[in-house]
Amino acid sequence: MIEKQISTRGRKLPKPAVYGGIVIILALLPLFIKSNYWLHVLILTLIYIIVTASFRLIAISGQFSLAHAAFMGIGAYTSAVLSRWFGWPVWLTIPLGALMAMVIGAFVGYPFARLRAVYYALVSLFFGIGVLQIINALGIWTGSYQGLTGIPPIFGASKIPYYYFFLGLTSLCLLVMYRFEFCRIGTTLKAIAQSYLVAGSVGVNEIRYRVLALAAGCFFAGLAGACYAQYNLVLSNLSFNFMATLWIVMYAIIGGLNSFAGPIIGAAVLIIIPEFARDLKMYTPYVAAALLLIVVYVIPQGLAGLPEVIRSWYIRRKAKRVSHAS
């Protein structure tokens, strides 16, 4: 297939069996993890994998959106408000939350699509702040600064059904995003990111594609947010503020923006590892910053590029030895 040649040059992708294996191992985890706390950490990881991967989906089109947590919030509050105050069934409000984020994403996508680089980042940053202001201004409907409680759950009290639900949801979302990126659509988005002038000159409707990428990314962010709301049952706007967006960006960059696996690895590492040293959790931002520096200097492709770095280092070392021996 052509798109296989296009998107995976030089690098062999692991076989579907490998992915199947990973999913099966993850599916078996609840047999060994009895602690609700750890299940909660894993569920959060799965949610943020969707959010981070969808951030990257937007980023490959050259749009560095700093409103991503806010779009997650749009999904979360839409679903929470509809189910909490109007009593709509959760299975309806979750897709509505995702659609709401997508529609708003598409709507602001048009004015955003004319902006580039720093200007884009700035405008999206302020848009995100504006969204939170509106959520806070809605008073009792959204719980304002006190937070929204009493959100109806998807399942009962046990974490296990939630775990399987999110495992399935994350796998499905990743599958869809993978296909989106590795067909002609993704190729065109990457082309726009590299040179919008050249892309335009061959007939690419830049604005249409950029709006498409933003809307698709926001859909997944909204979906993850809506599910998060019906799982967590309490919403605080702190989960969707600028800091929250920065963490999503950190997951994506430390994991590796250039690779599909990057956001998955980044979110998993940065959410799960700090839990092993809970007492030191307040130092997480410093560690993350240090990690970011290391990534920039040593493995510019992010943690996903680590095997490549190790391999080339190993080959160089071997070559050195051979030249010493002779």
Add this chain to the structure above:
Amino acid sequence: MLLEISGLTKYFGGLAAVQEFNMYVNEGEIVGLIGPNGAGKTTLFNLVTGILRPTKGKVMFDGRDITGKRPHEVAELGIGRTFQLNPLFPNFTVLENVVASFELHPRSSLLDAFFNTSTYRRNEKYILEQSLEIMQLVGLDKVKDELAKNLPHGYQKMLGMARALAVKPKLLLLDEPIAGMNPDEIDFTMTAIRKTQQQGVTLVVVEHNMRIMDLCDQVTVINFGQKIAEGLPKEVRQSKEVIQAYFGSEHVA
């Protein structure tokens, strides 16, 4: 007449980059557009292809008014172009560059692409064949798996042309196709341009290098945004204004 530019004017602030410019291109011809640095040649291309909006004036292409249309609409109507600088997608391979440039003919719908339908697969197969053919024409088939940014300058220029051909243009605008090339590369490029013309493509070529004149049916000379001469290459070569523009007035015999 395939392309007709009339009264085209573009101001950047108070500076007229192009002023009251008139030009026409007949179908099947190669027209040279020459002039010193900063004369307004690239601006003219950008005005025609929709990257810039003209302050005043009109551009007709193939019987249609294309003034102020957006770049992708201009491409859809059949105008391909190359760029003087950054002519490519640097992080794609040569093959990917050309394949990614097949946005229009054939065009797969987003749903077809996403669901990998038989239409989409057929289109992609056709695109791959066409891409290989174009790369052969411009001599890039040997480096098809190199990253575009790693190519030597001459190859990058050729890749720009290959990309533009993927639009299946009726009119191809080449921005300095032989600038900075060595003599062998120039010969090769000129042959490729000639071959393109023989396939029925009309070309407008912006160039400093006077060797391009050998290819041209018509030449237009522009300086300070205004046309100073036009005609057959040998007439233009002897024109006083042209010599003045290039070498200064003391050289005029």
